[in-house]
Amino acid sequence: xxxxxxRDGAVTTIEFNRPQRRNAITSAMYTELTEALREAExxxxxxxVIFRGKADVFTAGNDIEDFIQRPPDxxxxxxxxxxxxxxxxxxxxxxAVNGPAVGIGTTLLxxxxxxxxxxxxxxxxxxxxxxxxxxxxxxxxxxxxxxxxRASELLLLGEPFGADQAFAAGIVxxxxxxxxxxxxxxxxxxxxxxxxxxxxxxxxxxxxxxxxAAIDKxxxxxxxxxxRMLGKPAARExxxxxxxxxxxxxxxxx
Numbered sequence: 001x002x003x004x005x006x007r008d009g010a011v012t013t014i015e016f017n018r019p020q021r022r023n024a025i026t027s028a029m030y031t032e033l034t035e036a037l038r039e040a041e042x043x044x045x046x047x048x049v050i051f052r053g054k055a056d057v058f059t060a061g062n063d064i065e066d067f068i069q070r071p072p073d074x075x076x077x078x079x080x081x082x083x084x085x086x087x088x089x090x091x092x093x094x095x096a097v098n099g100p101a102v103g104i105g106t107t108l109l110x111x112x113x114x115x116x117x118x119x120x121x122x123x124x125x126x127x128x129x130x131x132x133x134x135x136x137x138x139x140x141x142x143x144x145x146x147x148x149x150r151a152s153e154l155l156l157l158g159e160p161f162g163a164d165q166a167f168a169a170g171i172v173x174x175x176x177x178x179x180x181x182x183x184x185x186x187x188x189x190x191x192x193x194x195x196x197x198x199x200x201x202x203x204x205x206x207x208x209x210x211x212x213a214a215i216d217k218x219x220x221x222x223x224x225x226x227x228r229m230l231g232k233p234a235a236r237e238x239x240x241x242x243x244x245x246x247x248x249x250x251x252x253x254x
Contacts, residue, residue, distance in 0.1 A: 003032040005039075010047040010193035011186070012040040022060035022100060023053050027070040030078035034085050041091060047193035047200070049089070050185050051108065052096040055178065056120070061103030064242050071230050079104075080223055083136050086111045087215060090201055092192045096185035097121045098178050107136035109171055110145070113204060114192075116185045118178030121163040123171070129158045129248070131234030133225045140218040144211070145170040 004015040014036045016023035025033075040046045053059055062079075072079045086093070086108065095109055098118040106123045109115045125142075127134045134142075134155055143151040146169035154161065154169065163175040176184055192200060229235055234250055241248035 001032075002026070002029050003036065005036045007046070008186075009190070010045060011050060011189045012036070012043075012046045012048075013050040013052060013186075014040075015051075016053040016057075016059050019054050019057060021063060022057050023105075024060045024063035024066075025104065026063045026066040027072075027078045030082045034078065034082045037082075037085050037089060041085075041089060046091065047197050048092045048094060048189040050094045050096060050189050051112065052182060052185065053098065053101075053105075055098050055182075057099035058095075058097045058101040058121070059105040060100055061105050061126075064239060068239055068243070073227050073230060075223060075227075083219060083223075087137060087219060090204065092189070092200060092204060094185050094189045094192070096181045097172070098181050100124070102126060104136060106171070107134065107138040110136065110138055110141040114185070114188050115172040116181050116188070117163040117166060117172040117175050118181040119163055119175055120178040121166065121172075121175075122160055123162070123166050124158065124160045125154050126158040128156060129238065130242075131232060131236075131238040131248075131250075132229045133222055135219075135222050135226055137215040137218045137222065139222060140211075140214055142169075142171075 002018040004017045006013045006015070014033060018024065037049065040049050089111070092114070093112040095112040095115045097109070097115065098120055100122050101109070102124045103126055106125055125134060125138065139155065142155060146154070150169050163172065166172045167175050174184065237250065238248045
């Protein structure tokens with residue numbers, strides 16, 4: 001299975017399990033991710049959720065081949081269901097990140113409450129180089145947590161950056177030796193699960209409420225632009241170049 005779901009006491013772990021493709025996410029995987037999170041949200045016995053990948057990769061982002069075959073060209077598609085489910089999660093979300101965390105592998109973290117990154121973690125917000133715009137409310141959330149200048153550098157240039165830069169930008173809670181990441185996330189989730197659930201739920205709600213309407217609005221606006229731009233020449237060239245393992249040529253784009 002490409003998504004593994006396990007339970008340890010009051011903690012549910014959702015794991016990317018497609019290492020042969022660097023945990024690249026398909027449309028079917030988005031459906032599984034959404035179902036797993038919704039089940040955790042509906043279960044009173046679950047008090048915290050962990051997102052994790054493997055020791056050497058979190059996720060390479062969208063599977064481009066699957067993305068071309070099943071483009072998210074409507075609001076009611078698996079990826080957008082997942083984005084909204086995570087954005088409205090009421091239970092604490094913890095992430096353990098090792099290796100590459102590309103595209104949605106980074107934007108997912110903006111919605112997590114605690115993020116533990118291994119010193120081998122590598123992040124990238126590569127949306128502009130794919131001829132589209134960022135998603136998951138990142139154009140609102142990243143300037144909020146990192147400041148305008150840092151957010152502009154990371155979102156406009158789309159270059160890879162390491163765990164220390166992610167920490168400085170407020171994207172991760174703590175940077176650890178790669179071998180300690182999963183244990184740190186598990187301990188944090190267990191601690192959250194041991195605390196009074198109403199206190200945790202309401203505190204998270206109070207932290208997020210001031211920004212909820214703005215995040216929802218940005219999710220919608222980003223989604224509209226993202227879907228529209230998928231059909232543009234720049235995005236088609238970027239996808240073709242990726243599949244053909246060459247540099248895209250945007251020289252004729254306006």
